[in-house]
Amino acid sequence: xxxxxxxxxxxxxxDDANQTTQLLAGMLDWPQGTxxxxxxxTDGSLTITREIDGGLEDISVSxxxxxxxxxxxxxxxxxxLPNIMKAKKKKIEKMTPESLGIDITPRLKILNVVDLLSxxxxx
Numbered sequence: 001x002x003x004x005x006x007x008x009x010x011x012x013x014x015d016d017a018n019q020t021t022q023l024l025a026g027m028l029d030w031p032q033g034t035x036x037x038x039x040x041x042t043d044g045s046l047t048i049t050r051e052i053d054g055g056l057e058d059i060s061v062s063x064x065x066x067x068x069x070x071x072x073x074x075x076x077x078x079x080x081l082p083n084i085m086k087a088k089k090k091k092i093e094k095m096t097p098e099s100l101g102i103d104i105t106p107r108l109k110i111l112n113v114v115d116l117l118s119x120x121x122x123x
Contacts (some may be wrong), residue, residue, distance in 0.1 A: 002064075002092055003047070003064065004061065004065075005064065005065060005066075005067070006024065006030075006062045006064075006066045007067055007068075007069055007071055008020050008024070008066065008067070008068045009068065009071070010022050010034070010035055010068040010069060010070065011076055015105075018035070018068055020068075021066055021067070021068040022034070022042060023106055024066055024107075025066045026068070028064075030064050030065055030066050030103060031061035031062060031063070031065045031066075032065065032066045032067065032068075033046065033048035033050065033059055033061050033065065033066075033067040033068075034050065034067070034068045035050045035051060035068055035069075035070045036048045036049070036067045036068065036069055036070055037049055037056075037070040037072040037073055038049055038072075039067060039073065043060060044061060044062060044063050045060055045062045046060065046061050046063065046065055046067070047058070047059075047060050048061065048067060050070065051070060051072075059112075062088075063105060071081045087095070
């Protein structure tokens, strides 16, 4: 696949760090638009509106690009009880990254780990 656009969420289940978008954009060397509340596509580029402390900011990025979605980007669909019951009966096919042709070799290198508490207590 050669996608022109990757859309990610901005939150994980444990924090609001918004890291995945920046990491993926850095690894692919693609432009990024974070916390997008409005996205408009034009000839080979995107205009992204994002919320900042002072109001709204419009940025433009060329494709291919990576964006992270703000909660205002989409109106969520809520599951109905009949659809929840149908989903419970569906078989989930188990796959491995290898069966999909995905290389999961680590690409990040940890250069240094510092115990900040020990350093602060030592001073």
